[in-house]
Amino acid sequence: MFRSVARSAAGKHLLRRGYATESVPDRKVAVLGAAGGIGQPLALLMKLNPLVSRLALYDISNTPGVAADVSHVNTRSEVAGYVGEDQLKQALEGCDVVIIPAGVPRKPGMIRDDLFNINAGIVKGLCAAIAKYCPNALVNMISNPVNSTVPIAAEVFKKAGTYDEKKLFGVTTLDAVRAKTFYAGKAKANVADVNVPVVGGHAGITILPLFSQATPKANLPEEDIKALTKRTQDGGTEVVEAKAGKGSATLSMAYAGAIFADACLKGLNGVPDVVECSFVQSTVTELPFFASKVRLGKNGVEEVMGLGPLSDYEQAGLESLKPELKASIEKGIKFANQN
Numbered sequence: 001m002f003r004s005v006a007r008s009a010a011g012k013h014l015l016r017r018g019y020a021t022e023s024v025p026d027r028k029v030a031v032l033g034a035a036g037g038i039g040q041p042l043a044l045l046m047k048l049n050p051l052v053s054r055l056a057l058y059d060i061s062n063t064p065g066v067a068a069d070v071s072h073v074n075t076r077s078e079v080a081g082y083v084g085e086d087q088l089k090q091a092l093e094g095c096d097v098v099i100i101p102a103g104v105p106r107k108p109g110m111i112r113d114d115l116f117n118i119n120a121g122i123v124k125g126l127c128a129a130i131a132k133y134c135p136n137a138l139v140n141m142i143s144n145p146v147n148s149t150v151p152i153a154a155e156v157f158k159k160a161g162t163y164d165e166k167k168l169f170g171v172t173t174l175d176a177v178r179a180k181t182f183y184a185g186k187a188k189a190n191v192a193d194v195n196v197p198v199v200g201g202h203a204g205i206t207i208l209p210l211f212s213q214a215t216p217k218a219n220l221p222e223e224d225i226k227a228l229t230k231r232t233q234d235g236g237t238e239v240v241e242a243k244a245g246k247g248s249a250t251l252s253m254a255y256a257g258a259i260f261a262d263a264c265l266k267g268l269n270g271v272p273d274v275v276e277c278s279f280v281q282s283t284v285t286e287l288p289f290f291a292s293k294v295r296l297g298k299n300g301v302e303e304v305m306g307l308g309p310l311s312d313y314e315q316a317g318l319e320s321l322k323p324e325l326k327a328s329i330e331k332g333i334k335f336a337n338q339n
């Protein structure tokens with residue numbers, strides 16, 4: 001997943017690319033919710049990323065232990081743990097990327113929107129601190145319900161006068177990770193070669209995988225496409241049920257979160273053609289936020305890409321997801337402006 005970094009005689013960090021080397025800038029990344037089920041493996045994966053020079057691990061409890069543990073891994077970044085609101089400022093100052101997996105996860109029988117009452121307030125508080133201490137950072141929102149927490153973050157930043165739509169991302173990478181895995185199994189393709197865009201949002205039918213655009217092409221029958229779509233939409237629930245009350249996806253989410261943060265860092269560093277799907281401010285449909293392929297660059301979003309040609313089945317899926325996604329977005333906006 002990551003390449004190695006060496007240090008030059010002048011103390012600069014150099015990234016090895018085949019026989020060539022190039023210098024990599026210093027980048028500070030914070031994980032908010034770093035002691036949680038996602039936060040801990042995500043902290044480890046970010047510690048393994050050579051593009052990170054400082055890693056700030058923040059939570060309301062237990063971060064000193066997580067930070068001490070991760071800090072012993074012999075990779076480039078310096079790790080610091082921060083615990084409690086008093087230390088949030090230190091955790092955030094100077095950040096280039098802030099990843100937010102803070103908040104409660106689902107239990108069997110719940111939908112993501114059932115997390116709104118607790119997580120909306122958590123996200124609102126953390127985003128107010130981001131607006132204050134690192135207003136230029138790219139924000140990777142993992143906390144659910146993403147369809148509402150991203151609009152909440154946008155409203156908080158607007159109120160603070162710091163909103164830049166290029167810098168706010170709902171992390172939907174896990175949907176693409178699942179779609180690729182499930183498609184590779186059905187298509188009998190090498191999973192490492194598979195690509196599947198997933199658009200819309202991040203809950204139930206708002207998750208719309210575009211298997212008609214999957215590569216390599218497999219010409220799967222319609223019933224397989226429908227089954228793959230349903231499994232991708234229900235992927236989170238599959239894990240919640242298997243964990244039987246002990247939370248939701250953590251390891252696959254940490255992997256997905258690390259992939260997306262790495263893409264953000266590469267974009268910031270000027271690597272060309274970095275494209276990932278993400279839930280961002282959008283004009284791709286009439287909805288103000290929508291997940292689609294996004295080109296990442298030095299300022300965050302460089303281009304929100306269109307949907308491309310859809311099959312009739314996908315077109316119908318797109319139309320049926322809009323009312324739910326619209327309501328979730330509006331719920332987030334209303335919460336941010338009322339509380």
Ligand SMILES: NC(=O)c1ccc[n+]([C@@H]2O[C@H](COP(=O)([O-])OP(=O)(O)OC[C@H]3O[C@@H](n4cnc5c(N)ncnc54)[C@H](O)[C@@H]3O)[C@@H](O)[C@H]2O)c1
Pocket residue numbers: 032033034035036037038039058059060061101102103104105106115119122125126141142143144145146171172173174175202247248249250253
């Ligand atoms: N976007 C996605 O694809 C995706 C995937 C999986 C999970 N999630 C969501 O991620 C969130 C976290 O899941 P988890 O399994 O890691 O939960 P968890 O309960 O294991 O961990 C959450 C962590 O957040 C911390 N926290 C709570 N309030 C905080 C605050 N104000 N500031 C900082 N930290 C705070 C807790 O102390 C805990 O350590 C959930 O909302 C879950 O639904 C999203």
Ligand SMILES: O=C(O)C[C@H](O)C(=O)O
Pocket residue numbers: 105106112144174235236237239240248249
């Ligand atoms: O399903 C959940 O509640 C967690 C997450 O959104 C997921 O997709 O795994």
